[in-house]
Amino acid sequence: MAFIKKQNTESVVQEERQQARACPDLLAGLEAVNPTARRWAARDLVNCPDVAAALVDRLKREGDLSVREVILTTLTRLGDSIAVAGLVDCLRSEDAALRNEAIEAMKQLPDEVAPIMQGLLADTDPDVRIFAVNILESLRHPDVEAWLIDVIETDPHVNVCGTALDLLSEVGTEAALEPLARFKARFADEPYIQFAAELALSRIHED
Numbered sequence: 001m002a003f004i005k006k007q008n009t010e011s012v013v014q015e016e017r018q019q020a021r022a023c024p025d026l027l028a029g030l031e032a033v034n035p036t037a038r039r040w041a042a043r044d045l046v047n048c049p050d051v052a053a054a055l056v057d058r059l060k061r062e063g064d065l066s067v068r069e070v071i072l073t074t075l076t077r078l079g080d081s082i083a084v085a086g087l088v089d090c091l092r093s094e095d096a097a098l099r100n101e102a103i104e105a106m107k108q109l110p111d112e113v114a115p116i117m118q119g120l121l122a123d124t125d126p127d128v129r130i131f132a133v134n135i136l137e138s139l140r141h142p143d144v145e146a147w148l149i150d151v152i153e154t155d156p157h158v159n160v161c162g163t164a165l166d167l168l169s170e171v172g173t174e175a176a177l178e179p180l181a182r183f184k185a186r187f188a189d190e191p192y193i194q195f196a197a198e199l200a201l202s203r204i205h206e207d
Contacts, residue, residue, distance in 0.1 A: 023048035030054060035064040042070040046077050056086030060093070068098075072105045079112045088120065091131045103131055107138040114141050121147060126157040133163045145171055152183040158190055165193065169200035177204060 021044060029041030042058070045051045052075060059071045075083040087109075090102035106113050113135065120132035133151065136144050148171070151164035161183070168176055180197050187193040 023051070027051065027054055030058045035067050038062070038064070039067045039070050042067060042074050046074045052078050052080055052082035052086060056083070056089070059086070060090065060098070068101060072101055076105050076108045079109050081112075084109060084112050084116065088116070091128050092125065099131065103134055106135050110139045110141050113139065114143070117141075117143075117147060121151060121155075126160050129155065129157070129160045130163050133160065133167060137167055145173060145175060148172070149176055149179045153179050158187060158193065161187065162193060162196065165196045165200060169196065169203055172200055172204050173207070174204065177201065180204075 023045070026041045026045045026048060029037050030045075032038050032041065038058070042055065045055065055071050055075055055078075059068060059075070062068045062071065075087065084106070087102045087106050090098050093099055093102075117132060117136070117139075120135075121129055123129050123132070129151075133148070136147060145168070148164045148168040152161050152168065155161050155164070165183070168180075172180070180201055184194060184197045
């Protein structure tokens with residue numbers, strides 16, 4: 001009896017991808033059992049309207065790393081307000097990997113993230129404020145120094161301030177000198193803050 005050779009999974013998915021590229025079909029593909037199908041759907045949805053919410057929803061439930069990577073890439077390419085809001089929501093996840101992935105994705109969206117940065121830096125959750133400072137590290141925005149100065153002047157949480165101070169020591173200018181002096185006085189009993197603030201001051205003076 002002759003045996004019929006089965007197509008491998010990748011070939012089947014590729015064939016289905018060519019046959020079903022309508023946006024409703026791609027959205028349905030996000031829920032496919034096969035991760036390859038989900039990955040292709042997430043990639044092709046970049047050309048569809050109003051899909052960011054579905055991508056974010058899938059991202060929060062997705063267990064396959066390769067699929068998550070493609071979803072994040074598509075969200076950054078979309079870059080609309082829903083995509084950005086979804087990434088912000090991921091900062092509150094209990095999944096540390098997802099939080100880190102969202103931070104990296106938001107670093108790729110300086111123009112889209114900048115308008116919400118002040119809100120993130122004033123978030124009630126100090127962890128979210130720390131993540132916001134981490135995003136600033138690669139945001140390449142002209143207001144980065146001003147945002148960091150505001151953090152060390154007003155944020156009550158020493159860990160948030162310490163994270164901002166580390167970055168300010170790299171990007172600070174003479175505009176940060178007086179705020180740094182006041183900051184040292186505010187946390188006079190914190191040895192690390194004193195050391196890091198002195199380091200930041202010396203680096204600014206050297207420049």
